[in-house]
Amino acid sequence: MMLDAILERHSVRKYLDREIEKEKVELLLEKTEELNKKSGLSIQLAVNEPQAFGGLLGSYGMLSGVKNYFALVGKDTDRLSELCGYYGELLVLEAQKMGLNTCWVAGTYQKNKTVCEIASDERLVCVIALGYGENSGKPHKGKSIEKLYKCDGEAPEWFIKGVESASLAPTALNQQRFVFEYSDGKVYAKSLGGFYSDIDLGIVKCHFELASGHKAD
Ligand SMILES: Cc1cc2nc3c(=O)[nH]c(=O)nc-3n(C[C@H](O)[C@H](O)[C@H](O)COP(=O)(O)O)c2cc1C
Numbered sequence: 001m002m003l004d005a006i007l008e009r010h011s012v013r014k015y016l017d018r019e020i021e022k023e024k025v026e027l028l029l030e031k032t033e034e035l036n037k038k039s040g041l042s043i044q045l046a047v048n049e050p051q052a053f054g055g056l057l058g059s060y061g062m063l064s065g066v067k068n069y070f071a072l073v074g075k076d077t078d079r080l081s082e083l084c085g086y087y088g089e090l091l092v093l094e095a096q097k098m099g100l101n102t103c104w105v106a107g108t109y110q111k112n113k114t115v116c117e118i119a120s121d122e123r124l125v126c127v128i129a130l131g132y133g134e135n136s137g138k139p140h141k142g143k144s145i146e147k148l149y150k151c152d153g154e155a156p157e158w159f160i161k162g163v164e165s166a167s168l169a170p171t172a173l174n175q176q177r178f179v180f181e182y183s184d185g186k187v188y189a190k191s192l193g194g195f196y197s198d199i200d201l202g203i204v205k206c207h208f209e210l211a212s213g214h215k216a217d
Pocket residue numbers: 009010011012013061062063103104105106107108109126137138139140168169170171172173174196199200203
């Protein structure tokens with residue numbers, strides 16, 4: 001279940017020297033292709049390619065042992081970062097369901113050593129480290145739910161569920177610079193700015209929609 005995966009997911013930065021089984025790689029490749037077709041993105045999975053994280057036995061930033069990652073690539077439009085957030089998080093949750101760990105990485109990796117194809121009208125937005133972690137990470141303290149939404153009148157139960165789920169989503173520097181608004185039966189998700197907050201917006205919309213069953217504009 002995606003909702004279990006949302007609860008179980010935490011950023012993991014230290015990885016074991018353990019290969020991802022072929023069958024799991026196959027499933028992730030299939031899922032990636034499916035989501036690329038749907039979104040128009042060109043997300044790519046790099047397996048056994050440690051260079052972007054300091055090479056074999058290497059470490060980079062707070063990450064170590066990273067040998068696999070999704071490279072989030074797509075046409076360089078205004079919506080690219082948000083799209084990468086949304087579809088990348090679906091891949092994160094798929095990986096979590098398979099017992100794999102992940103970490104979104106926009107800063108602490110070597111962009112020029114990232115193994116992926118980028119067409120002339122495309123851009124690499126960030127990567128998602130992937131593999132078997134030394135542990136499964138731990139929950140982090142976030143903002144209280146009340147700080148993450150606005151509504152006139154009483155909010156429906158599904159809306160609150162969606163916001164709760166969004167509060168568990170990864171955001172850059174754990175900044176949680178977003179707010180969901182409920183107005184006239186519609187949901188609007190807004191970014192409050194900050195580093196990589198467009199990627200964050202796509203990620204939190206993904207969580208909101210999975211948990212609430214409603215779209216956020
Ligand atoms: C867009 C984005 C970029 C991130 N970039 C980095 C990074 O460069 N280095 C890093 O160690 N963690 C990075 N993170 C991970 C966040 O620090 C982490 O998601 C946040 O602290 C919340 O912790 P949690 O994912 O365990 O819930 C990034 C997360 C997001 C969503």
